[in-house]
Every structure is written in C-alpha cells, then in structure tokens.
Amino acid sequence: MKKIQRLEMVDICKSFHGVHANKDINLTVNSGEILGLLGENGAGKTTLMNILYGLYQPDGGQIRINGKPIKISNPVESISHGIGMVHQHFMLVQNHSIIENIALGYKDTPFFFPKIKIRERVKEFSRQFDFRMDLNQKVWQLSAGEQQRVEIIKALLNGADLLILDEPTSVLTPQEIRELIDILRRMKADGHSIIFISHKLDEIMDICDRVTVLQKGQIVGNADTKDMDKQGLARMMVGRDVSFKVDREKLEKGSQVLSVEDIHVTGDKGLPAVKGVSFNLYKNEIFGIAGVAGNGQRELAEAITGIRKIDTGSIRVNGQNITNMSPRKIYDYGVSHVPEERIRFGIAPGLFLYDNAILKQHHLKKFSKRYFLKYNQVKNHAKTIISDFKVSTHSINNQIRNLSGGNIQKLILGREISEQPDLLVASHPTYGLDVGATEFLRQHLLQLRRQGSTVLLFSEDLEEIFELCDRVAVIFAGELMGILEADDQRLCDIGLMMAGSKRVGDNTHLPENNQV
Template sequence: MKKILSLKMEGITKAFPGVIANRGICLSIHSGEILGLLGENGAGKTTLMNILYGLYRPDEGTILINGEPVVLNSPRDSIRMGIGMVHQHFMLIQNHTVAENITLGYKDAPFFFPLREVEKKLKGFSELYGLEVSARKAVWQLSAGEQQRVEIIKALFRGAHLLILDEPTSVLTPPETADLFEILKRMAKEGHSIIFISHKLEEILTLCNRVVVLRKGEVVGEADTREVDKVALARMMVGRDIVFDLTRKKLTPGDPVLEVDNLTVRGDRGEVAVRELSFSVCRREILGVAGISGNGQRELVEAITGLRPADSGTVRVAGRDVTNSSARLISDYGVSHVPEERIKFGVVPNIMVYENCILKRHHRPPFFRGLFLDYDAVKEHSSRILKSFKVAAPSTSVPVKNLSGGNIQKLILGRELAGEPCLLVAAHPTYGLDVGATEYIRTQLLEHRERGISVLLISEDLEEIFQLSDRIAVMFKGEFMGVIPAGEVNMEDIGLMMAGSKRLEARGK
C-alpha cells in the first residue's frame, strides 16, 4: 500500500431523488495536514465523506490519490487505498476486549494466537501516537475517549494514511477532547492526513490547518485557519452574521416550579441510574445539567416527564405531586419536553407537519370538537408555529421526514412552547445542529426564560451550558457532583466533575 501524499476530489456531484446533495465539489488534502470540513445540516458533508469512504458512488467527478484516478466501489476499496473513517457512533462490540475488536477485520492477523500479535502491535501504536488503552479490557469498561482511541487504532491497523473523523468530540469531556487533539497533531506530524468534521467552530480553528465550508451542496469558502475567525466561518456557513455572545439578562428567580426530592430511578437493565437526587428549578431560571451521556440524564428526564417510573422519591410541578403520573397528565399540568432523539421520540416522521404540531394537544380544544378534529384550527395553529419559529417547510401538508434536522427541532420547540408551559425539559436541544439553527434555539430558550418559564436543560455542550444556564449541575453516575451558580465555576472544574474527579458542594437545591 502506497502512502497517501495527496488526495483530490474534483467536480464531485451526487444527486438523490429531488435533491442534489453535492454539486461540482473540489477538495484537496496533503500529507501531514488537518483539514476542517464545515457546513449546515444538509450541506452535503456526510454525502461527500461517504463517497470518499466508498459508501456512495459519485454521479460525476474524479478522486485522485497521488495524482492517479481511483474508483472506490466500497469501504473495502477505500481501506485498501489507505482511507479510514471514525464514525460519530462507535462501531465496537461492547462485550469483546479491545484486542478482539481490533482483530476483527484485521486481514494481517495470524491464524494462530492472533491476539498476541495485535497486543504487541498495539503497544507500538500507543508509544508512537499516545493512544494508550488496555488491550485486555472489555469495551464496555472504557470511557468514551478510550473507545474513540480504539476506533482510531482500528483504522491505523488497517493501514489508514488518511483518517476521516465525524463529529469526534460530541461524547468527550474537555480533557478527553484535549487528549484527542494532541493525538491527531502527533499523527499529522508523522505524515497522516486528517479530515475533521465538526459543528464546533472553536475546534476547527484550534486544530485544523485549513477549512473548507459547504453550503447547499457546494463549496462556498476555503481558508487558512490562521486568517479567519469563527464569525467569518459562520457567515460562510449560513450566509449571514451569527450572534455568538447571547445576552442572558440577570433575572430574579421566582418560586420553585420543579422540585425533585431524593429521586431514585433504574435504567433499562435494572441498574440504579439516578441515585437519591434532589434539586429544584425556579421560574425565570435555566438549570443546566452537564455530563457525559450515560450518567443518568436520560433516566432523570424520563422520570420527570412520565416516561419512566421512579423507584423512590418525589417529583413536584408547581406544588403538585406528579411522581409516576402518566406522560399525558404531566403534560396537561404544564410540562413540555424536547426529547434527546428528535426523530424517534419528538415527531412521527411519516405524518404531516400540521398533525405533528398538535401531538399531546390533539385531545383538547380548540383542536378537538365532539368526536372529530377541527382541521381548520389545526392547520391555522401549525401555520403560526412555522411562522413564529421560522420553520422552513414547503407547507404544513408535507411529511415531517422531509424537513432537515434543524427545522424538525424548531418545529418540536415551537409545538412544546405553544402551550405556554410552566416547565420546559430540553434534552440536548441543539445536538447535531448547524450554527444558524443552534443560535435560534438558544435565543428562544432565553426569551421564554424572560417570560417566566422554568427550563431544565440537559446538554453535553459546555459552551451551551455556560451561555444559557443560571446554575450548572454536573451529573456523574446518577448523582450531581455539584450545583453551582454559572459565574462561580470554570470550564476546567466542570470537566473534572464530568469525569468524576471533583465534587463541589451544592449551594441550595
């Protein structure tokens, strides 16, 4: 296998029924370079990288490696040419060890005692790139950062000279992100090429040498990261100026709206996911809950919103005990919910936009009259949501699945806030969204805070937590490592708390 000294994609075009995902895209990368790839949701980044990794065939255009045209019909062809990809969601077998996961698909593994050879080679990679991970540990015992290292090692074992990383920091703590950046910089110094896809502009500017920006399937900008700032990059991405420093007005919190006392909740496997947790959220307040996914956040949200029973403890909303009440009853009491998985739990993809706009309220006036729905009222209501929340949709009579991720999230937020709730539980409300949609969602949360609602914000994005929260809680293994006013804690402390290495005394519930 020849080393990749240069790779070019020239005039790449790919169309699907009704949409052109990539139009005449030209992109190049050289040995030792880290290239950032930016773009809005639906800009064509994933399609372009799927073409490079052999998952799609381009309709037009050429891929050249070291100046020679190549045809990539499958991931096997791409791997053979020295291209590797680390997907956003790790492709590892949880019950197997690190060495066993690496051995799977490693064509040079010896027939007898393959694990010995893998462990020996793994030690060499660890020393060369700082990819330290225990070969004999099961994957489920590893942190997200360690699992990501395993994915990188898998690609290197298969001879990858060019590595594609798709949103690689979305599940990492700040220290793990810093470690990843050091590993990637070391790999670049050793001659590897890296394509880094991220929605986080600061990461692109910190790590990458160059950045290419896509919009609506076309390249709209390319720059040396030393010569641009995040304002200029955001303008290239969305075609307008983005407000990064949102103004969070200082408000006096009102009476408690959500009161959680000694709440214990079990996870899907029967383990204790939330352990004797107590806190409150007041009117005109956003309580941000930071933490790596899998530390009880999902179970906490589901217990509050009526989707999961609690083992013990109480949940009160506006003074009313709603512990283990149904989701419909809790919704009727004024609790709105923006779920973590917007497609799976937030909408019904195959039904129309106007029908999705009344989910959870279809049984109440003015939408329900007698035995039938009042479709005039339903469509008028859905049109107001689309207009108020700037949802880009051809009409209210198209299936929700036809909308982009950002527009689906705006639709969900609009639906949940249209009922004027007293409490909004927002789980990862901007996850996977581009900077334009992210700005809009965050602005809406702050505006509704000023109108008097309480917000429980669950997020792994620390920038979002610091921007929006009046108080910050950090969740680790089902407990809060501390509840601190936002102005009295720094990013380093939050990172240590997310990893379970530090606990700060909670200052009030």
C-alpha cells in the same frame, strides 16, 4: 511514505430527488494536513464524505489520489485506497471485546484464532498513538471517547492514510476532546491526512490547517485557519454575522414550578443512578445542570418526564404531584422534553414529516377530535415548525428518514418548544446543531424564560451553561455537588465539582465514593 500524498475531489455533484446535495465541489487534502469541513446542518458535508467513502456514487465529477483518477464503488474499495472513516455513530458490536471488534473489521484476520495474530499489531499501534486501553474489555463498558479510539485504531490498522472524522467531538467530554486532539496531531506528524467535520468553531480553529465551508451543497469559502478568526468563519458559514453572546436580562424569580424532593432512581444496569437529589425551579428562570456525561443526568431527566420510574422521593409540577405518572400525563401537566438521544426516541423514521411533527401532542384537542386526527391542522402545524426552525426539506410529505440528522434535530426541538410548556427539560439541546441553529435555539430558550416558562438545561458545554443559566447545579455520581447563582464566585471551582472532589452549599461532606 504514505499511499495518499494528495487527495482531490473534482467537480463532485450529487442530487437526491432533484435537490442538489452537492454541486461542483472541489477540495484537496495533502499528506500531513488537517482539513476542516464546515457547514450548517444539511449543507451536504455528510453526503460528500459518504461519496468519498464509497457509500454513495456521485452523479458527476472525479476523485483523484496523487493525481490519478480512481473509482470508489463501496467502502471496501475505499479502504483499499487508504481512506478510513469514523462515523458519528459508532459501528461496534457492543457485546464483543475491543480486540474482537478490531479483528472483525481487519482484512488480514486469520480464520482460526483471529485474536492472537492481530493482538501484537494492535498493541504496537496503541503504543505509537498512546492509546491506553485494556483490549479485553467489552465495548459496552467503554465511554464514548474510548469507543471512538477503537474506531480510529480499526481504520489505522486497515491502512488508512486519510481519515474522515464526522463530528468526532460531539459525544466527547472536554477531557476526551483534548486527548482526541493530541491523537490527531500525532497522526498528522506521521503524515496522515485528516478531514475533520465539526460545528465547533473553536476546535476547527485549534487543530485544522485549512477549512472548507459548504452552504446548500456548494463551496462558499476556503481559507487557511491562521488567516481567519471565529467570527469570520461563522460569517462564511451562515452568510451573516452571528452573535456568540446572548443578552440575558435580569428577571424576577416567579412562583415555584418544579419541586424535586430527595429522589432516588435506578439506572439501566440496575445500579443507583440518582441518589437523593432535591431542587426547586421557578418561573422565569433557566436552571442548568452541569456534569460529565453518565453521572445521572439522563436518569434524572427521564424521571422528571415520566419515562423512568422513581424508587423513592417525589416530584411536583405547579403543586401537582406527578411522581411516577405516565409520560403523557406529565406532558399534559405542562412538561416538555427534548431527550438526549433525540433520533432514537424522538421520531418514527418511516412516517411522514407531518406525522412526526405531532408525536406526543397528537392527543391534544387541537390535533384530534374524538377518535380522528385533524390532518389539516397537523399539516399546518408542521409547516409552521419548518419555517420557524428552518428545517430544510422539499415537502412535509417526506419520510423523516430522508432528512439529515441536523434537520431532524431542528424538527424535534421545534415540536417540543413551540408548545409554550411550563417546564422544558432539555438535554444537550444544541448537540449537533450548526452555529446558526444554535444561536436561534438559545434565543428561543431565553424567550421562553421571558414569557414565564422554566427551562431545565442539561449540558456539558460550560460556556453554554454560563451564558444561559440563572442558576447552576453540578451533578456528580448521581448527587448534586451544589446549587449556585450563575454569578457566584465559587463557580470558578466548577471543574473540581464536576470531578466530585468539591462540594459547596449547606452540605459540605464529599460523597463516599468519589473516584471517577
């Protein structure tokens, strides 16, 4: 018997500096049910969940468990009521082992020898939900999916009957997503209730029983997923029809823009991350690099944009050798970059929105004159990005830390692609974006292509790769497993290529070390 048979949020209101983040929200989750929570970036999903988890206090409304009103002042109280949350960004101590991390958050951990006592319990849970993990591994050695499982065990061990998952799949590989979905199904069968926040409509359709859609802080729809289709959900969310197909007209290949020749790059842990990669990019094309995360994509992107040094090899942009130049020089030669960890690299959180709108561009003539910045132009530029990319904020005189994650993303994307770069290096540009923004971004990438720019797109989302790219390369263990035209039949085997067991093109031998 679960503690939470039925959880209700009734008339929840919350506003920040006069703007409603949540207004009259009513939602219900029952035991053994998975509720999907959908909404555009900044629609108020995270705020609502933070209220449930005790991080925020609502301005009005009530939370009830099994019909009885309760008060949640902080996460400790929330946990004691049986509510658990897995955040989008994991809250684990990187240098500690799995078991140590679990012991750290567990309420019955004894003061002496904490690990011994809880090890048995953790093992039992792992068996029940089929988690296969070595409990002595350090967290930094784990993949995102494994770290997420540690977070889930932590929550379950603390007696969570209701689990909140905030965009749990955005950091996972397709394989890991399937495993997560299995785990969630098992929890559901066990009588747990789950609130699942996601932008990926397919996943919502796949695992949720019901879905609640938020828009600008208010509920705009409730539905059973069995009565709904993807189009209908998207319409409910954005308030208009969304096209999932994009038109990519045939364009003639232009002149060569980027030439990467046999580059070798070392990763953070001192091991070779990129091993002898070569390719050329041309005007009017979108070139996709597909692969499972951690196969050298980040290092390759950083090498091209100058953040990371190259050991050997050369990179040319428009014929100019840019190998190991500073990021600013490379930017000045026409290379823009949307980094993978945008929030970490792309903003200065305490500065105003308009300050952040020119990061990396502040030295350009249009924003600065001699030693001074032209703040009038800077502010106008910020306003343009906000309206073009629909960043929701009450003013440009707002510290960027006050914006929601999705809105920060939009600002960074807007900043990097509004400059009409010759080459845009975009790493997972649609991560964490809602369907409306994703559609807009894809259109914008195609427009860049039409206007003669080149886009180098790193993505794990194969659907995205096939929709946008003219040519596709697959990366595995720091090597390219082949470069193919998007309509090449051999791309059916892309799964094998991503796993490193097939290579196509001139070079048919497999890499020496092809165990994943």
